[in-house]
């Protein structure tokens with residue numbers, strides 16, 4: 001079923017140094033969609049991604065992935081997720097293929113295999129060049145490849161098009177469609193590039209000062225409200241009533 005939730009977050013809160021940076025947050029990511037997560041710098045997007053991927057634990061509330069609690073069933077959750085969060089860290093002296101091989105070994109999966117995954121992100125033929133000598137965009141492409149190579153059910157991508165050139169952005173957009181339509185994945189991503197989110201997302205969530213304040217389909221914004229995503233977003237940011 002397309003619309004059943006694959007990620008479900010309830011009353012989530014996260015405190016750092018006695019300050020709540022995420023609070024009272026609920027999120028529902030429907031299966032088989034691209035969910036675009038929007039919010040200003042420091043709003044709490046990466047923090048929520050880190051909770052979902054088990055990198056940090058929630059202070060309050062719950063996050064479920066495929067019905068499994070991210071803190072209680074961490075192993076099961078990790079197997080079903082591929083992620084790219086903040087700047088990807090690699091073994092700098094190893095090649096792209098070697099980095100991907102290590103990841104596949106770690107995940108115990110054959111997945112797409114390194115050659116196919118590198119082709120899918122436009123890094124074919126980069127040979128044995130060590131990752132330490134990659135450009136910013138090449139690192140980003142490799143980070144995306146590492147996120148999906150083991151064929152997870154869910155991709156969590158924090159600003160995945162950062163540093164990509166315009167053709168790279170178009171190619172990655174097509175790649176996301178392939179991953180969803182042919183391989184049954186669901187994609188949760190954040191981006192500050194609203195025009196890109198408008199292109200690729202089916203649903204958006206907006207977080208303001210640590211609280212997810214809106215979740216809405218792009219269709220609703222476009223057809224029912226007859227506005228662009230940018231206008232919708234700026235209205236929420238300025239405290240406007242949009243629902």
Ligand SMILES: Nc1ncnc2c1ncn2[C@@H]1O[C@H](COP(=O)(O)OP(=O)(O)OP(=O)(O)O)[C@@H](O)[C@H]1O
Nearest residue numbers: 016017021022039040041042043044045046047048
């Ligand atoms: N480890 C940490 N210790 C203390 N504060 C933290 C920590 N990680 C994040 N924060 C704070 O939590 C808040 C939310 O940060 P977060 O990285 O989730 O924002 P973001 O929405 O991803 O922003 P951006 O768009 O800039 O990436 C910020 O105020 C940040 O300073």
Ligand SMILES: [Mg+2]
Nearest residue numbers: 045046047158
């Ligand atoms: Mg962030």
